[in-house]
Amino acid sequence: MKYTITLGALAALSLAGIAPSAAAQGKPAAEKHHMKPMHAMPAMKAAPDPTTADFEKFREVLEDDNPAELFEQKGKELWTMKRGPKNASLEQCDLGLGPGVVKGAYVKMPRYFADVDQVMDAERRIVYCMETLQGFKAADLAKKPFSSDSSTPDPVSLTTYVAGQSRGMKLAIPQKNPKEREAFEVGREIFHYRAGPYDFSCATCHGEDGKRIRTQVLPNLSSKSGAMAATQGWPGYRMTGGLMHTIQWRMNDCFRQQRFPEPGYVSQTITDLLTYMAVNANGQVYKGPGIKR
């Protein structure tokens, strides 16, 4: 938690200090650079390596019978059930489209919420609603926030349900509010921020096309197709272990793999990163909770 603040502050500092020149030189150059591989992508896509091709076939077969649906169902029950110290349901939770509106909300988050004067991503907002409406304690929810063999945390099922209600809709992450734009900019800074014992940044693995870990192709999150590939499929049912995970877990685990200190659960750092990624994927169709190897 402490580190998260430091990271945020650093990112903000470099935003204030370096960003103007970086924007003047780095950004257009970077975009130009990314354009080329993107144009070359169709050829690459036509012939993915055999492992990826095999897995994609497998995934297509399973997509209609995705166990994620079991968690959507569970999440729906949790959404409408009166629970917590205040014995209330989440049906008055405002996900940005008005209290109780779930349909289409997921593809418009992270977004600015006036009631908290903050940008929040889906899971963060759900946790906020569980706190304010139902009286759960955020600290308790943060104790075991990720799925394990023995349990699937409620926010995971709830996020899966909310995500499922945006199936087939286009991603439209708003960037009108200054705080939303700030989240994007800080997210980009964190994405490129190199640190830790391995001197890693997110961009080390996810900053250009064609990179991989073992047989796993890594999407280039700074490109439109890559950002969509990464946004798509979360929340996702992982066949390894048969666990349901949200993108909060993915972010957390990426930090772990970089040997960074763990970011706080549903922290601003994660919201900023998700804003950066999701805005890059804007305009593309979200297919709903996915299935992962």
Added chain:
Amino acid sequence: MADPMKIRAQMKGDAAEIRVLMSHPMETGQRKDGAGKVIPAHFIQSVTVTVNGKTVVDGQIGTSVSRNPVFGFRVKGAKAGDKVVVSWVDNTGDKRSDETAIN
């Protein structure tokens, strides 16, 4: 009581395609938890499918089947509107039965 199944049953040509997604841990009894203790076996042992009361699948399954398993069957002679009932019983005696109509 176990969580409900998801059943899809659809006519495809002259046969009904039935697909079932079950919610079950399917624990093999071979794994150990963080403290080194064996996690007890907990898995579905028998699966039955009936169409309009007639048994079309009566199967035994075991620990080689994954957690939250998906099964698919093609049933000839079924028609739209027929009632499909899928049931399972696991090794602890827990059971679950869900139904749908073929469309």
